[in-house]
């Protein structure tokens with residue numbers, strides 16, 4: 001079974017993480033989750049998540065993902081994914097703040113998100129960053145360029161509208177299907193353009 005590490009950071013767009021967790025839970029994946037403190041704050045504001053960093057309980061995750069997700073503390077640098085010997089098969093930072101992108105680009109490795117991302121890059125495993133910031137400063141653009149040069153896939157949270165989504169969930173699902181493509185999982189979805 002493949003391992004997918006999902007990191008939720010403090011950018012807007014928690015719904016993307018929710019829909020990715022839901023879709024990935026239906027696949028043959030072992031799921032791991034790390035949420036930054038600011039990620040938890042934004043997730044509470046946008047989707048009503050309640051993250052307890054002591055017990056590592058998260059209320060608000062999609063029902064489909066319940067019981068299928070291992071949750072790691074964002075400061076736990078002894079967690080398995082901080083080591084190149086336990087690298088996940090893929091990592092998605094969703095949503096990815098410019099702060100997180102900057103920490104990864106600088107190679108800080110001083111929290112689990114930036115360290116696990118660094119490990120994925122050095123071990124040549126897919127690293128997808130679903131960024132959400134607009135407009136972008138030249139600093140952001142340089143950081144994202146550095147990350148793309150290092151092998152990360154930068155996917156600005158920009159879902160397609162051509163299949164006329166009927167809900168926010170629909171819209172996020174179209175985009176999540178594209179994210180899963182990047183980690184080698186191809187799911188059927190009405191959002192795929194058929195010409």
Ligand SMILES: Cc1cc2nc3c(=O)[nH]c(=O)nc-3n(C[C@H](O)[C@H](O)[C@H](O)COP(=O)(O)O)c2cc1C
Nearest residue numbers: 009010011012036038039042097098099100132133
């Ligand atoms: C409600 C809210 C929305 C935010 N949205 C974004 C965003 O879309 N993109 C971004 O880069 N930062 C955003 N921020 C700022 C980040 O949360 C902030 O830079 C934080 O330090 C990121 O921390 P992290 O990377 O450790 O999660 C937002 C903050 C708040 C409170």
